[in-house]
Amino acid sequence: MSDIQIINTDSNNSLTTAIDNLDSNEDIREISAATSSTNLINWGTVSLAWENLSYSIKNRKIVENASGVVKPGECMAILGPSGAGKSTLLDLLAGRKDHKNVSGQIYLNGRPGQIKYVSTYVMQEDAIMEVLTVRENIQFAADLCFPASYSDAERRTRVQDIITEFGLDRVADSKIGSMFIRGVSGGEKRRASIATQVITLPKIIFLDEPTTGLDSAASYNVMKAILQMTQKHKLTVIASIHQPSTETYSLFDKLCILGRGRTLYLGGREEAIRYFENLGHKVPNNSNPADHFLDLINSDFLTDKADAEKYLSEFVNGFEGSEAYEVMKSEINNLIEKHKGDRDTRKISSKTTERYQQSFMRQTYILIIRCFKNALRNILLFWSRVILYVCLGLLMGTAWWKVGFHQTSIFERLTTLYFSIAFLSFMSTAGIPGFLEERYLFQRERANRFYSVGPYVLANTLVSIPFICIITISFACVMYPTVELHSGFDRVAIFTGILFLSLLAAESMVVLIASIFPQFISALCMAAFFNGFWMMSAGYIVRPPDIPAGWKWAHYMDYQKYAYEAIIYNDLSGLTFNCEKLSNETGGGIKQYNCYYGDKSGSSAQFSGEDVLRDLGYDSVKIWLWAIMLVVIMIVCRILFYIILRVRRAPS
Numbered sequence: 001m002s003d004i005q006i007i008n009t010d011s012n013n014s015l016t017t018a019i020d021n022l023d024s025n026e027d028i029r030e031i032s033a034a035t036s037s038t039n040l041i042n043w044g045t046v047s048l049a050w051e052n053l054s055y056s057i058k059n060r061k062i063v064e065n066a067s068g069v070v071k072p073g074e075c076m077a078i079l080g081p082s083g084a085g086k087s088t089l090l091d092l093l094a095g096r097k098d099h100k101n102v103s104g105q106i107y108l109n110g111r112p113g114q115i116k117y118v119s120t121y122v123m124q125e126d127a128i129m130e131v132l133t134v135r136e137n138i139q140f141a142a143d144l145c146f147p148a149s150y151s152d153a154e155r156r157t158r159v160q161d162i163i164t165e166f167g168l169d170r171v172a173d174s175k176i177g178s179m180f181i182r183g184v185s186g187g188e189k190r191r192a193s194i195a196t197q198v199i200t201l202p203k204i205i206f207l208d209e210p211t212t213g214l215d216s217a218a219s220y221n222v223m224k225a226i227l228q229m230t231q232k233h234k235l236t237v238i239a240s241i242h243q244p245s246t247e248t249y250s251l252f253d254k255l256c257i258l259g260r261g262r263t264l265y266l267g268g269r270e271e272a273i274r275y276f277e278n279l280g281h282k283v284p285n286n287s288n289p290a291d292h293f294l295d296l297i298n299s300d301f302l303t304d305k306a307d308a309e310k311y312l313s314e315f316v317n318g319f320e321g322s323e324a325y326e327v328m329k330s331e332i333n334n335l336i337e338k339h340k341g342d343r344d345t346r347k348i349s350s351k352t353t354e355r356y357q358q359s360f361m362r363q364t365y366i367l368i369i370r371c372f373k374n375a376l377r378n379i380l381l382f383w384s385r386v387i388l389y390v391c392l393g394l395l396m397g398t399a400w401w402k403v404g405f406h407q408t409s410i411f412e413r414l415t416t417l418y419f420s421i422a423f424l425s426f427m428s429t430a431g432i433p434g435f436l437e438e439r440y441l442f443q444r445e446r447a448n449r450f451y452s453v454g455p456y457v458l459a460n461t462l463v464s465i466p467f468i469c470i471i472t473i474s475f476a477c478v479m480y481p482t483v484e485l486h487s488g489f490d491r492v493a494i495f496t497g498i499l500f501l502s503l504l505a506a507e508s509m510v511v512l513i514a515s516i517f518p519q520f521i522s523a524l525c526m527a528a529f530f531n532g533f534w535m536m537s538a539g540y541i542v543r544p545p546d547i548p549a550g551w552k553w554a555h556y557m558d559y560q561k562y563a564y565e566a567i568i569y570n571d572l573s574g575l576t577f578n579c580e581k582l583s584n585e586t587g588g589g590i591k592q593y594n595c596y597y598g599d600k601s602g603s604s605a606q607f608s609g610e611d612v613l614r615d616l617g618y619d620s621v622k623i624w625l626w627a628i629m630l631v632v633i634m635i636v637c638r639i640l641f642y643i644i645l646r647v648r649r650a651p652s
């Protein structure tokens, strides 16, 4: 019987299964559900072993013939010089590499298995919301990934426990901190980030360089917290690490030392000193053993390639002929032998087959609360835009102060309205940094199966609505009365409503672009490019009849066209404009008035807004239909956003 015990949380019936023979997707899905829902529960322990693991790219062996074992309660460090293959080995063990380039075996409790369903991979970069407190971040993670059967009190207790385990009590209610808010220290931030990702106590934890960027004291505290958790909960932990200090090094139980993808040593940390001493490389007194090993095996600076190969091969051969190697091999064999008779014992109850802990609606609700808090506190996301738009409203108000009803005001009205749509839409790009930060967190949490794409997209969409509403109203309140556009509640309401829908469409387009181009500069460039493109085809810079036939499609796809035409129609219809007076005399063919629109015979002193709309070709605009078009464009962008997130995986 396997060590892996899965408890059915819904029925409280104990089910036992082995994580093996998971050939069909159905099985994988079931195990995934069961394991993630029971990580916190009495689930047994998992040992990880690998044999003859190799990984090649373009005929180059990045990891070669690696074998090893890590048992529950052990914390192993993967050490090696830069480019030795530490991250690659970690990724291989975590099942994050393309199978077609991988050979060898990975065993969970001595049996082949699907590792990603019993493990968590903690990446180097912090994945945490900077404007939330340490406790809020951990609490949201707990709300998302604990089984629904857990009460609020149980979740809070577990959150407090992990805060204490990671030594974060003192800063539990401090914000993480961003460029605008002074927050916790780098080490505390790293610990909080790790805590949010391992709160379910996955049986195996992979950490990619968890101490990168931290000073030695902070690194020590991070590793100590991880080690305490490893021992307390009998977890299996593997971390790649770059030059640990003596104190940090002393926390590891095991070492795997790599050189150019080959295993130069794998075994106990303390035994490593004796092992290298036997090879004639005694660790000098009062020196850091990790530094000594790394100096010893670093062949990068041997100019002759053959010499470097020979030098490393001596270590590889030395290890393969050593007692440490025999111990490792017999540990792997014992595990395989012990679990030889294990069979996939039972089908897991259908009640445990949900992939996520919370229902779709509950995931959406939790994410809405979190996104809302983030948007409320994250100055970059919306508030910077509110300030910007109010300033812009003031600027426009002073530039086009009370435009009036002379025919020359028509040009000013068209320009003001076009500028309102085009520039405000353009400024949606200000939300890119905040969105990218949130997207990064989404990728990490999705990879750890906290929630699915649908709830995230829905939460992101719904939360943007009230904030864009605030932005639109604050701009309209300043600009509309100062420019003195068409008065009346209904006119103001239509202007604000159309601007609001246009900004929603612009926002949807920006998040879509940023999801396709997730690096800040490329997202910014592409968003600017598309905004420029829509500005050009909206019908103001190039009048609709003059748009070349080959570009007509862009005009009809352009959300700015619908917004611009709708607010022009809203403003001009029902108004009367005065023509330029040329002469007081009448008769004899003398032109009394010069009218830009309407009756141009010279006898008419005024023309209507409808005349202007007809001349410009906007007389067939239907405001409600154009508003629907804006909603359709927004929905299409959001659906594409969903599809992009679904098909795009987090970079490994």
Ligand SMILES: Nc1ncnc2c1ncn2[C@@H]1O[C@H](COP(=O)(O)OP(=O)(O)OP(=O)(O)O)[C@@H](O)[C@H]1O
Pocket: 057, 062, 080, 081, 082, 083, 084, 085, 086, 087, 088, 089, 242
């Ligand atoms: N996808 C890839 N294509 C080509 N070469 C790769 C790829 N992935 C890794 N490598 C190469 O494999 C070697 C090992 O890379 P890896 O990132 O695992 O090393 P590392 O020990 O983690 O290095 P560092 O400590 O500098 O992060 C490097 O020489 C790297 O250039």
